[in-house]
Amino acid sequence: MKTRSAVAAFFGAALALGCGSEQVTAPVPSVEAASGDEIRIVGSSTVYPFSTKVAQEFKNKTGYDVVVESTGSGGGHKLFCEGIGTEHPDITNSSRRQKKSEFDKCGESGVTDIIEVKIGFDGIVLANALDATPVDLTLKQVYMAFAKEVPVSDTDCTLQLNPYNSWSEIDASLPDSTIEAYGPPPTSGTRDAFVEVAMEGGAKKVECLATLRGENKKAFQRIAHTLREDGKWIDSGENDNAIVQTLVNTPTAVGIFGFSFLDQNADKIKGASIDGNEPTFENIAAGDYSISRSLFFYIKKAHVSVKEGLKAYALEFTSDEAWGPGGYLEEIGLVPLPDAERAKYRSDVENLNAYQQ
Amino acid sequence: MANQPSQSIHQSDRALKRLKKRKAKEIRFKFFGIVAIILAMTALAWLLVSVIGTGYKAFYQHSITMTVVLEETTLDPTNARDPDALRQANYRRIIQEALYTRFPDVSDRKGKRDLFRVVSASGATNHVRQMVYKNPDLVGQTLTIVVPTSDDVDQLLKGNILRDVPEQRRKVSDQQIGWVDELVANGEIKARFNVIFFTGTDSRDPELAGIASALAGSAMALLVAFALAFPIGVGAAVYLDEFAPKNKFTDFIEININNLAAVPSIVFGLLGLAVFLNFMGLPRSAPLVGGMVLALMTFPTIIIATRSALRAVSPSIRDGALSVGASHIQAVFHHKLPLAAPGILTGSIIGMAQALGETAPLLMIGMVAFVTEIPTSVTDPAAALPVQIFLWSDSPERAWAERTSAAILVLLTVLITMNGIAIFLRSRLEKRW
Numbered sequence: 001m002k003t004r005s006a007v008a009a010f011f012g013a014a015l016a017l018g019c020g021s022e023q024v025t026a027p028v029p030s031v032e033a034a035s036g037d038e039i040r041i042v043g044s045s046t047v048y049p050f051s052t053k054v055a056q057e058f059k060n061k062t063g064y065d066v067v068v069e070s071t072g073s074g075g076g077h078k079l080f081c082e083g084i085g086t087e088h089p090d091i092t093n094s095s096r097r098q099k100k101s102e103f104d105k106c107g108e109s110g111v112t113d114i115i116e117v118k119i120g121f122d123g124i125v126l127a128n129a130l131d132a133t134p135v136d137l138t139l140k141q142v143y144m145a146f147a148k149e150v151p152v153s154d155t156d157c158t159l160q161l162n163p164y165n166s167w168s169e170i171d172a173s174l175p176d177s178t179i180e181a182y183g184p185p186p187t188s189g190t191r192d193a194f195v196e197v198a199m200e201g202g203a204k205k206v207e208c209l210a211t212l213r214g215e216n217k218k219a220f221q222r223i224a225h226t227l228r229e230d231g232k233w234i235d236s237g238e239n240d241n242a243i244v245q246t247l248v249n250t251p252t253a254v255g256i257f258g259f260s261f262l263d264q265n266a267d268k269i270k271g272a273s274i275d276g277n278e279p280t281f282e283n284i285a286a287g288d289y290s291i292s293r294s295l296f297f298y299i300k301k302a303h304v305s306v307k308e309g310l311k312a313y314a315l316e317f318t319s320d321e322a323w324g325p326g327g328y329l330e331e332i333g334l335v336p337l338p339d340a341e342r343a344k345y346r347s348d349v350e351n352l353n354a355y356q357q
Numbered sequence: 358m359a360n361q362p363s364q365s366i367h368q369s370d371r372a373l374k375r376l377k378k379r380k381a382k383e384i385r386f387k388f389f390g391i392v393a394i395i396l397a398m399t400a401l402a403w404l405l406v407s408v409i410g411t412g413y414k415a416f417y418q419h420s421i422t423m424t425v426v427l428e429e430t431t432l433d434p435t436n437a438r439d440p441d442a443l444r445q446a447n448y449r450r451i452i453q454e455a456l457y458t459r460f461p462d463v464s465d466r467k468g469k470r471d472l473f474r475v476v477s478a479s480g481a482t483n484h485v486r487q488m489v490y491k492n493p494d495l496v497g498q499t500l501t502i503v504v505p506t507s508d509d510v511d512q513l514l515k516g517n518i519l520r521d522v523p524e525q526r527r528k529v530s531d532q533q534i535g536w537v538d539e540l541v542a543n544g545e546i547k548a549r550f551n552v553i554f555f556t557g558t559d560s561r562d563p564e565l566a567g568i569a570s571a572l573a574g575s576a577m578a579l580l581v582a583f584a585l586a587f588p589i590g591v592g593a594a595v596y597l598d599e600f601a602p603k604n605k606f607t608d609f610i611e612i613n614i615n616n617l618a619a620v621p622s623i624v625f626g627l628l629g630l631a632v633f634l635n636f637m638g639l640p641r642s643a644p645l646v647g648g649m650v651l652a653l654m655t656f657p658t659i660i661i662a663t664r665s666a667l668r669a670v671s672p673s674i675r676d677g678a679l680s681v682g683a684s685h686i687q688a689v690f691h692h693k694l695p696l697a698a699p700g701i702l703t704g705s706i707i708g709m710a711q712a713l714g715e716t717a718p719l720l721m722i723g724m725v726a727f728v729t730e731i732p733t734s735v736t737d738p739a740a741a742l743p744v745q746i747f748l749w750s751d752s753p754e755r756a757w758a759e760r761t762s763a764a765i766l767v768l769l770t771v772l773i774t775m776n777g778i779a780i781f782l783r784s785r786l787e788k789r790w
Contacts, residue, residue: 038738040641042723045751048727049561049752049753051727052559052561052727053561053562055727055729056479056560056561056562056729057479059729059730060444060479060482060483060486060487061444061445061486062444062445063444065728065729065730065738066727066729067642067726067727067728067729067738068726068727069641069642069723069725069726069727070725070726070727070748071725087634087638087640087641130526238751239750239751240751240753241750241751241753241758258753260753261753263753264528264753264754264755265753265755266525266526266527266528267518267519267522267526267527267528321449326470328478328479331474331478332561332754333753
């Protein structure tokens with residue numbers, strides 16, 4: 001049956017092409033919704049697990065089909081902003097806020113009314129093997145360990161290539177092991193967040209860099225954002241499971257990845273404390289653990305009136321059963337927003353309030 | 358004779374030395390050959406052992422037998438029996454109540470939460486949900502259901518979560534282990550064949566994830582790819598070999614076809630994005646477009662295989678046909694092509710097998726996706742098998758590891774079957790003179 005309808009559809013499509021028609025219509029509409037009526041979601045691979053979970057529950061409850069593509073935050077915004085119409089996605093997931101440039105790009109293609117929904121937090125952890133020495137780092141030490149160039153001293157901002165080979169050279173209280181970090185590659189949203197939150201946050205703690213930040217933000221960011229290239233920082237693939245495996249085999253190394261991988265592998269690895277706060281669910285939710293980022297999704301308002309299920313999907317996502325404390329998204333590692341923020345974004349969805357950059 | 362001492366030049370000291378050297382060369386070559394084969398076999402064995410070693414566990418799964426009371430007050434307080442409203446009712450409550458009744462002495466909040474985590478929350482609620490949706494008359498009755506346990510409990514019972522790890526580092530608490538052991542002892546939790554894995558669509562919960570939609574997506578894409586690439590590839594090869602004039606221009610085409618076969622597959626994905634999606638307006642994530650992209654990728658392989666198969670047919674066949682008055686086209690299609698068929702089919706099937714394993718071009722046209730429905734036509738959104746493996750391997754929960762391996766096993770089985778068919782066709786159709 002399946003193959004027959006597939007073959008039929010194929011020849012139908014081929015025929016339509018042969019006749020010079022540009023649009024292919026699906027000959028077999030599904031029971032609940034015609035093809036092309038499904039909700040199309042693109043974007044961040046970090047939000048992907050949460051988005052797919054909601055999609056699955058939503059499908060169970062309503063029968064609407066949802067297609068979630070993992071394209072990365074940047075790729076998602078690009079597809080999202082290409083225009084209005086069924087061939088363009090309805091929602092894009094993002095592990096960072098939409099950039100001004102992306103917002104403007106959207107506006108140019110007629111995607112003017114966008115509803116922004118912040119869904120929760122995700123921590124980024126520095127972890128090492130369970131039997132390795134526990135590490136308690138400050139953000140400044142993180143910066144000192146991984147930046148390509150560091151100032152000669154706190155007050156003298158003459159840059160030198162990062163001279164530190166082992167942790168104890170940065171601070172005598174740290175273990176005497178070589179610095180070796182496995183982290184996400186530049187294409188990853190986790191990398192962006194790590195650089196923006198941890199590296200920038202650490203650089204700010206260096207007195208003269210803080211002054212520089214006030215005078216020349218661009219120069220400051222260049223210094224803070226460039227990771228060392230002498231082999232101490234190793235770009236691993238996008239696959240965080242692979243980093244966990246590496247850490248188990250190399251007890252002296254640290255790895256950088258999303259909190260959910262630490263949560264799932266607590267019997268193999270442990271997270272480093274940052275400024276005295278351990279990377280736990282509670283600390284991230286309370287904002288005590290400093291390396292965390294907000295996750296978002298963006299809805300095209302123009303599509304809401306065309307696709308029935310779209311608003312319902314957003315309502316499902318922003319229901320307490322999903323994103324609330326104890327909800328099914330918390331079960332798979334999303335750190336919920338505070339109550340007031342949840343109420344705000346919920347009402348934005350209910351009233352379809354477009355956001356302004 | 359050989360034993361007789363002789364002064365011939367073949368047995369001079371120098372000649373014997375040379376002979377020894379030549380023989381040593383042969384032995385060395387044989388040795389390297391054996392080493393190469395052993396290395397290749399070890400790599401293959403390693404792959405198989407590691408994939409089968411983790412993957413076989415995904416073929417069975419623990420499920421729990423529960424008695425649930427479909428309370429009318431929870432599900433349908435208005436007594437309307439409206440299926441759409443019933444579909445959205447609070448089934449979590451129903452499952453929680455069933456568990457609290459089973460273990461009445463659990464009273465604290467944390468205990469209740471942990472107890473609920475013994476079953477697959479999504480699996481159990483949805484099981485009851487769909488039953489009630491299809492048959493609203495069930496409300497008010499008591500049912501016995503068999504639903505998957507949560508992935509953590511399954512992993513505990515499979516030994517992937519170790520009991521001797523300190524409690525705070527373990528995904529399953531001591532209390533949960535107690536409940537699970539009691540349920541196992543009572544026969545309420547049992548290991549069963551994992552049907553969901555073969556019939557289910559992708560899911561965010563490992564215990565509910567299946568490969569059916571990805572398999573269907575791959576099959577459709579391959580069908581489209583074969584339907585396009587085979588006729589075009591064979592046709593082009595026959596024309597180039599038999600009818601095209603031999604000049605600089607055809608040489609140029611030939612070089613380009615060979616180059617095309619070596620182009621990285623992601624390039625075809627970009628081409629597909631630009632031409633099929635942006636220019637022709639075909640739908641994203643559809644096996645139709647996936648198949649078209651894979652067709653582009655395989656058809657140089659098919660041309661090359663067809664041309665070498667045609668050249669392997671003895672020219673006397675064609676000359677014979679021509680000499681008894683057959684036209685050129687009759688000679689080619691009636692005599693030459695059937696003889697080349699085994700080679701052409703083998704080449705095409707191997708090309709298809711290659712296409713089956715591709716992810717990179719599918720990324721560009723949106724087939725790296727989570728799809729909630731098994732596709733029924735080539736324009737429905739779908740994922741593909743290698744894409745499914747890629748997506749699962751990057752998920753945090755431990756239960757994904759075995760599912761990833763199991764999906765790899767399925768992919769390997771399909772590949773071996775395809776290559777087996779190629780070998781079978783070759784031995785079956787091949788004629789010898």
